[in-house]
Amino acid sequence: MDQIAIISDIHGNLTALQRTLEDIRERGITHIYSLGDIIAKGTHAEECVRLVRDCCEVSIQGNCDDVFSRDMDLTGVDQLSADRFRWNQNKISPESKEYLRSLPFSHEFYLSGRLVRMFHAHPGKNDRYIGAIDSFDHLYSMFLPTEKTPSQEKADIAIYGHIHLPFVQKLYNRIILNPGSVGNSMDCVRDPERDGDVRANTVINYLILRGTLGSRDWNGPLSYEIINIPYDIEQELSTNGDNIELEAYEKELRLGWYRNMAKVERMAREKGLLQ
Template sequence: MKSVQIAIISDIHANLIALKHVLADIDQRGISQIYCLGDLVDFAPWGNEVISLVKKRGIPCLLGNHDERIAYDTAVVPLEHHDAIETANRHKAIAFSKRTIHLDNKQWLADLPFNLTLTFRVDGVSQRVLLVHATPDSNEQYVFEKDDKKRISSDLIGKDIDVLVMGHTHYSYIQKESDILFVNCGSVGRSKEVDRKASYTILTISARGVEAEIIKVDYPVNEVAQAIYQSEIPDFYADFLLQS
């Protein structure tokens, strides 16, 4: 049966090394369509380089909450799930991005769309995939696997959406709710999962429906941590990557 495969990445967070390993894995699989759900910047030294690579590869990208903050120089709002130590380090890391991301890259980020709907027609059957950074309504809301998704499902069914793919939480999962396939593709550059591997999603789209697979990619985490230690970014973010 005929099918189409696409790869979806998210939450690179300036980790160029992880991004290169993920793109190499996607290329090795022969997948030509790649989409990014945003958060290209913050927490590693290569914000400009990550943006340049995404632009060079022509990867359609959404505006993540971190991208939005850098593009528009908005204030850093404390998060309930962060303690005082993480909050202080977060302020320093984001300030580094605001100082160092080039003006043309800030403008490019500012021009990114909030979400993207893809319609695939395979063997006469249409499948509609909605790409968001966090949720269809917010770039800041967290939707974890354990969370109730009935309201979101109802809204998506009303809009003829078959699949919702999101990032933001840095935890990957695949879940079916009321005939809607929910997929969180995890994080390329700052996974919060125990293995700390770079994570992304492959969707296989056919007349029978859409199948999702979470892919985990090894990369030299220690090399990234050492680069953070040698930069102005707080050591907190290197220490985090080395925890497993």
């Protein structure tokens, strides 16, 4: 049986990435695939890109990898956004920018008969937000091919990152998997009255897939496991003194409190998921 570790949304958090790779190694797993957003937010973007290049046999492009590796015309952009853009862009070398620009949008493979498709956020758009709880129509669209997917088949298993929240959802005889985030874990809807222990929220998350890689035979074994690992958050924050949005970043790492939570809550209300 083959084992594949799927990691996502490292976001420049080197302590979390090193701890993740150590955990993967300890389990004897050699196939590591990345779902993108290696950079942005945390200060160690360059180190994280280099580690992913060294360790991951598959690496696809996230929206942040895309945006911050390209030159952008900042005229008319507000000051904070422009400063943030420059800060994130200055964290990566020309060579790493070229690597990030060259990454594919999507990757497909067979595992114990199933067609598995990986993409960062949605098969058609790398920054579209599809929540763990969403309409059946939105969730179903995650299995459909687009002009950006390697094949025009419907996927049996769709794997994406982007929302920084791990989950498994089965529908229409198909499965959606999200490994959560390595370096920027969060729960996007929060309420002090309802919240459980924050330590359940601020851990590293990644996914282990087990099956027969490359096999079209449905009789092979298949399993998926979401891993939770604590890591030294204070160690990472102690090296982020230059972070352009340190306060928001600290709140995310220590409390899993998303900086744009109001936006996600608004979306949840619009969908009728929250009063």
